Amino acid sequence: MFSAKIWKLGDDIDTDIILPTEYLAFETVQEMKPYAFSPLRPDLASKIQPGDMIVAGNNFGCGSSREQAPEVVKALGVSCIVAKSYARIFFRNAINNGLLLIEQPDLFDEVSEGDIAEVTPGKEIKVNGKSYDIASLPDNLTEILEAGGLVKAMRKRNGLD
Amino acid sequence: MAMTMAEKIIAAAAGKESCKAGDIETVTVDKMMSNDGTTHLTIDMYNNLKNPHIADVSKLVWIIDHNIPADSPKTAASHKKMREFAKENGITFYEGEGVCHQIMMENHVRPGELIFGADSHTCAYGALGAFGTGVGCTDYLYSIVTGTSWLLVPETIRFNLHGSLKPGVYARDLILTIIGKISANGANYKAMEFAGEGLHDLSIADRIAICNLCVEAGAKTALMEVDDVAMDYLKEHGREPKAIFKSDDDAEFSEVYDIDLSEIEPIVAKPHFVDNIAPAKDCSDVKIDEAFLGSCNNGRIEDLRVGAAVIKGKHVHPKVRFFVVPASRAVYKQALKEGLLDIFMEAGAMVMNPNCSVCWGACQGVIGEGETLISTGTRNFKGRAGHKDSFVYLASAATVAASAVAGYITVAEDL
Numbered sequence: 360m361f362s363a364k365i366w367k368l369g370d371d372i373d374t375d376i377i378l379p380t381e382y383l384a385f386e387t388v389q390e391m392k393p394y395a396f397s398p399l400r401p402d403l404a405s406k407i408q409p410g411d412m413i414v415a416g417n418n419f420g421c422g423s424s425r426e427q428a429p430e431v432v433k434a435l436g437v438s439c440i441v442a443k444s445y446a447r448i449f450f451r452n453a454i455n456n457g458l459l460l461i462e463q464p465d466l467f468d469e470v471s472e473g474d475i476a477e478v479t480p481g482k483e484i485k486v487n488g489k490s491y492d493i494a495s496l497p498d499n500l501t502e503i504l505e506a507g508g509l510v511k512a513m514r515k516r517n518g519l520d
Numbered sequence: 521m522a523m524t525m526a527e528k529i530i531a532a533a534a535g536k537e538s539c540k541a542g543d544i545e546t547v548t549v550d551k552m553m554s555n556d557g558t559t560h561l562t563i564d565m566y567n568n569l570k571n572p573h574i575a576d577v578s579k580l581v582w583i584i585d586h587n588i589p590a591d592s593p594k595t596a597a598s599h600k601k602m603r604e605f606a607k608e609n610g611i612t613f614y615e616g617e618g619v620c621h622q623i624m625m626e627n628h629v630r631p632g633e634l635i636f637g638a639d640s641h642t643c644a645y646g647a648l649g650a651f652g653t654g655v656g657c658t659d660y661l662y663s664i665v666t667g668t669s670w671l672l673v674p675e676t677i678r679f680n681l682h683g684s685l686k687p688g689v690y691a692r693d694l695i696l697t698i699i700g701k702i703s704a705n706g707a708n709y710k711a712m713e714f715a716g717e718g719l720h721d722l723s724i725a726d727r728i729a730i731c732n733l734c735v736e737a738g739a740k741t742a743l744m745e746v747d748d749v750a751m752d753y754l755k756e757h758g759r760e761p762k763a764i765f766k767s768d769d770d771a772e773f774s775e776v777y778d779i780d781l782s783e784i785e786p787i788v789a790k791p792h793f794v795d796n797i798a799p800a801k802d803c804s805d806v807k808i809d810e811a812f813l814g815s816c817n818n819g820r821i822e823d824l825r826v827g828a829a830v831i832k833g834k835h836v837h838p839k840v841r842f843f844v845v846p847a848s849r850a851v852y853k854q855a856l857k858e859g860l861l862d863i864f865m866e867a868g869a870m871v872m873n874p875n876c877s878v879c880w881g882a883c884q885g886v887i888g889e890g891e892t893l894i895s896t897g898t899r900n901f902k903g904r905a906g907h908k909d910s911f912v913y914l915a916s917a918a919t920v921a922a923s924a925v926a927g928y929i930t931v932a933e934d935l
Contacts, residue, residue, distance in 0.1 A: 384598065398902045514569075
């Protein structure tokens, strides 16, 4: 279980919002961090503290396959994203980078930015005294997440770590 | 067991008799394409592996298309890394030959294949009956090292196409209309399959334009039945199918749409979403600063012919910049031969080298604060083509060329 402060975004948060094209050529994800979400909320990246969470509506991460998008969110220290739904390429890329994604249909409409959530992965999220059920990920994805990403999971599986 | 086309391709790639939507299958990937958008990241991850190796290098195709020619020392360094790695490892490599998906269609895609591309618009390959799907660079790395990956078998939405498009209406109007109808996540995780007698009238260029944009509805892949038009294209390009699959008559679809092509009208997708559609005729109050004809979606010879026919003998509006970017060297040469590039240049357009160009907002023709672009590109997200406070409208080649002349959004027949 962990506690996290909520930053709230809307529906259809696309990959050009999460990290605009002009910053993709930066060599490190650290350099990209200040520009995350900048077309929508230029000051958001500087406000997000490690451990905070993002709550969003439908179709989070739609658009490009750029893996810098989940990487930069992870690098900001975001503990998890809770959205109504995710675009599929972003979903895979996030799990492959060890970024926890949770699908929850109701929470978005009932919480406010700044609320504190208590997250028990695979079980529930509690906000403002209300509990929201969340599903567990399939075993193969849990293995990847727990290892910290696909490459680390491969190493572990192959006995290289 | 009755199966969809997507299920059949995945079953074959998994070495199984059958599979069904919802199953997770381990598949052998037939081809793996990557471009200069993210290949440098893949190389970094590869070099950090303890035992780096490539399962079957003959399956890899690497293409520099997003930022070519290099626009900064950082891009030049990223290209150098990709070029040298490709050479050292014997990877099939293209640079400056065209947009990756057009190169793949002209040279590599075969019906029945399962293809990974480290680019979201890889779903274009369904135009030749192949299961193309976009992946990030970590999934890409896994596939090149192991030769395999895991896939959730998607449900299929079936679109039965009937009749023919009216003159002045194009495949791009059709797919924008469909995305508007089902929404930007209407096909999330699913396959979009197109069939019906209306399909046979559509050229391969039309089919690529349709399949390519399906990711904008969230689709995992797009698929079309392989017919004589597809077989003729393959023959012309010297390739044979891997296998030809079609959905069984009693296959299960999550939804079925019947679409009368004669009812489709010229459409634009307004800022900032591809499903935010409106009839092009209703947008004449939108003044434009820039127009773009090109991209993996709409930069083929057929599209350049449409644009050239609209603009021939006219001139680009004095307040508009018009960029024409053929999707590949082959398209460029053909357009030269047909005199199309003369027509564009005499009209005041700038013709540029084959690349992703304006569509992806980094290499060329970036728009500034408050500016408006009309484009045959793939996306109109906020900031997609440049400044965060700019506006992108998506439309057909005909509407783009007509608008470049008018200075505001217009359909060609009203020019």
